[in-house]
Structure formats: C-alpha cells, structure tokens
Amino acid sequence: MASTRDTTYDTDDEKRRSQVENNAQEPTTKEDNGFEGRSTFRSCVIVGTCTLAMGINAVCAASASIALPTIGKELDIPEERLQWILSAYSLTSGCLLLFLGRLADLYGRRRAFVLGSLSQVAFSLGCAFVNDEITLDVLRGFQGIGAAATIPAGLGILAHAFPPSKARSWAFATFSAGAPIGASLGSNVGGVLTQVTQKTWRSTFYFTAGLSALTVIGAIVSIDADKPSDEPDKRVDWLGAALVTAGLTLIVFVLSDGEIAPQGWRTSYIIALLIIGVLLTVAYLFWERYLERVQDSPNPSNSKWTPPPLMRLSIWKRARGKFAVMQWVAFLNYGCFVTWQLWAQLYYQDFLHLNPVLTMVRFIPMFVTGFICNVIVALLISRVPVVFLLIVGTAATGCAALLFAVVGPGAPYWAYGFPGAILSVFGADFIFASGTIFVAKVALPHEQSVAGALFMTMTQIGTAFGLTISTIVYDRVLSQQSRALGVIPVEGNANAPRLAQLKAYQGAQWTCFAFGMLACLLALLFLRGTGIVGHREPKATDSEETVGQGPQQDVQNKS
CATH class of the missing domain: 1.10.287 (Helix Hairpins)
Incomplete structure (x- = not known):
C-alpha cells in the first residue's frame, strides 16, 4: 500500500528500514515537542536564535578575513602565516562537528547550544585582548569549538521543534540564510569596525562576542528544555x-x-x-x-x-545513495563559494588597493540576495523538484567565479563585481537550505544533530580543499607569469608584476569555477529523481497516492 509520508529513506536491511519507517515523522503533539502549543512569536525566536548562531559562524570567518592585513601590521605577523588566523578556527569548527553533534543528540541539544555559545563569548573576548600571533591562533581554535557545538545542535533543535510542514521549510530556509548573510555582515561590519574604530581589528571580536551573548539569551528564553534521548544505548x-x-x-x-x-x-x-x-x-x-x-x-x-x-556508515546509502551525492554537492559548492569570496576580497584589497570599507561596500549585494534566495527556497521547496534548486544554485555560484576569472584591470564593478556578488549567494543558500531539509528527512529523530554535523563537516572540508587547490593554482600561475615577464619572484612574491598578479587571481577563480560546475554536473546526473523534499499538504484525492513524488517512491518500491 502506498505511503502518504513525505519522506525519503533507503537502508541496508529490513530491520533498519522498518525502524526508519516507524520514526519517519517527527513528533507533532504538544506532549512530544510543544509545536502545537507554542506561540508563533516563540517559534520565531527559536528560528532566529539558531539562525544567529549560524550567522556568527560565518561572521567569525569573514570579519577576521577582512581584518587580516590590519592584524598582520599591528601584531607583526608575516603574510604567509596570516592564514592561520582563519585556519585555526576552521580546524576546530570543522573537525569536531561529528563528535559534538553526537553528544548533543545524547545529552541535550539545548545544553550543547548554550554551552557552545558561551564558549564563543569567552574566546571572542579573549581574542580581542591578545598581543601576539601564537595566542591569537590558539584562541581562534578554541573559538571554533563553540561553533562546532552550536551548529549541529541548532540543526537538531529545528528538526525536533518543527515537524514536517511548511513551517519546517521556512525554519530551515531561514537557518541557511545565516551563512551568506553572516558572511556579508562579517565583511561589512568588520570592514567598518577595522577602519573607523580606535581598537581596529579588536572591535570585530567584541562584535562577535556581543552576538554570541544574544544567542545565549535567545536559547535560554525560547528553546524547549532537553528531553532524554530515545536511543536505548547511550554509550559514546x-x-x-x-x-x-x-x-x-x-x-x-x-x-x-x-x-x-x-x-x-x-x-x-x-x-x-x-x-x-x-x-x-x-x-x-x-x-x-x-x-x-x-x-x-x-x-x-x-x-x-x-x-x-558515532555515525552509521549506512546513512550514506540512504535514498539509493542520493544522501551521499548531496554531501558531495555541498562539498564542491562550498569549495567554490567560500573560495570565491576570499579571492574576490583579496583582489579588491591587495590588487585594487581598496580600503576595508570600500571592499565591504562591494559585498553588500550578497546580504540582500541571501535574504531573497531563502525566501525563494521556502516558497519552492515543496513545489519543485529539489534538483532544480541545486542545479540553478551551483551554476550561479560557478558563474560568479567565471566573472572574476575573466575580469580585467579596468573592469567596471557594475559589470563584474556586482553581478558576481549577487550570483555567488545562490549556491550557498539553495544548497544549504535544500540539503539540510533533505538530511533532516533522511535522519532518524535521535540522530538529527549527527546528520546535520556530517553535512556541515562536508562543507567545511570542501572549503579547506577549495582554498588549498586555488592557492596552489594562484602560486604556480604567479610564479610562471613573473618569470615569463623577466622577474624572479622573491619570498612572498612581493615583487611580482601587476600583470602576473592579475593572471594569478584569474587562475584561482577559474579553479572556483571548476568546483561550481562539477557540483552542478553531479546534481544533474545523480539527483534527477530526488523529487520534492519539502512538505506538501496532501489533498483529499491523494489519500491513496504518495505525497511528493520522487525519492519517496524508493520507500514504496521496497515496501
């Protein structure tokens, strides 16, 4: 008999499949999660608090990135070691996601969320007072632990607080907006604070600490109290x-x-x-x-x-392997999006020699577009096959990189930078919102944070991989072009000709373009049958039909 649940599952054996089927729907009663008895205002505060946590993760990276030149000058850090201010954060925030996500599932997502936010408050303030390179790198690493605790916990909180419904689609779409909007906010506010305040780059860490304190308050007053995990075996x-x-x-x-x-x-x-x-x-x-x-x-x-x-490997096979493809699409897309943003920022500051404020202004369209994109996702996720959103998003982000790959030294901002800033956000928003909704549907109730952590881990590793490959391309092109122009590069390529620098920036952006197009190709080839993943209310005539065609058919065929 056809199932009427709008879910997507596939497991290795009958026992596991039965468990998934029996737990497919999140609890929807007041006794289970309080959804029906919770006020609209409180629900909005929950979504806003989790979204703010997601945004803070992006703010921590973006605000530090735009302040790197100033930090290097004030703390006398060589240019080749400046990246560790960013890498130390990504190391801990990316590598501890799975472990802390598992602890959140077992011992309480609200508890993990609050403790992670408090950690970010403390270590953000610590970063604001440091006076040497090593201490800053170490504290940035500890700051990343807070993000590793709050992000998977936030995903689990939303999945539990909002059962499959239009409200869940809006909640996850809003949550995903935190990443690009946070990145834009970090660049914009970080640029202004770095340039106009007396504390320069230290002000960006005060700003992060203040935002983290808001998440603590929001979590305490709005998020439902933790209930014991329904998993019978709670060993770690x-x-x-x-x-x-x-x-x-x-x-x-x-x-x-x-x-x-x-x-x-x-x-x-x-x-x-x-x-x-x-x-x-x-x-x-x-x-x-x-x-x-x-x-x-x-x-x-x-x-x-x-x-x-810690993580069932069979989760990768769910939905006939589409779960795994979704992870790799996220991996490649974030290898394109975050890498594009970094090289575009360096292009403005180091090649065009714009100050942080003028650089910040050029990324403002990302903020507006990020908001619009998530409204689009919330409206379309229950109406169109998810592969459509994935293909459009990855292709748009790839095209943003393409614009900077062909940019010339006198290229007008409105012809390259402006459309690039707009297009870049589509991939981040569409993939993150669609991916997290898809993951929440595949994961069992007691593994929501772990599944979300896996998705986030893939985006973090994809970012590190994209930055590495594009940096290799940048260095190789810069060296080759400098030698071709008769200049022997010195340490740090400080004497590289301007034309060689432009070619190097273009080479890095061509690499970003390749990542985006590969993500688009994967989605096109392997996710075409995924169907609609957002919740759609069944019609009266659908009582014997499946709600949301596509991957749900996998369950029916196996049943």
Missing part, C-alpha cells in the same frame, strides 16, 4: 570520536599549511601528517562499520568496547 564511541577528530584535523592542517611549508608539499612533516591523517580516517570508517554490524546483529554485544557508532 570515544575511540571513533578520537579517530575521526584526529584524522580530519591532520588532513585539514595539511591542506592549510602544505603550500606555505618550508619546502611546500615536499616538506617531510607535511607528507607524514597527510599519510597519518588519511590512515586515521580510514581506520575510523572501518571501526564505524564494525560497530554498526555489531549493533545490527541478532544478539548485539553490550561490551564497553562496542558502543553504538
């Missing part, structure tokens, strides 16, 4: 957490440091750490697969050495 896979955290940390470290190491990618410790990081990650995957098999066996072990896996 500490070994898996150690393996994946160490493995991802080493891999992201190598991606961040490989190009600026003493001998580049041939540096001995870069090679060694890359090998160790890959081995630890592979070991984690084998360990998780072993634990999953133990848990799914007819007589599961209760040994302390066989806790439930």
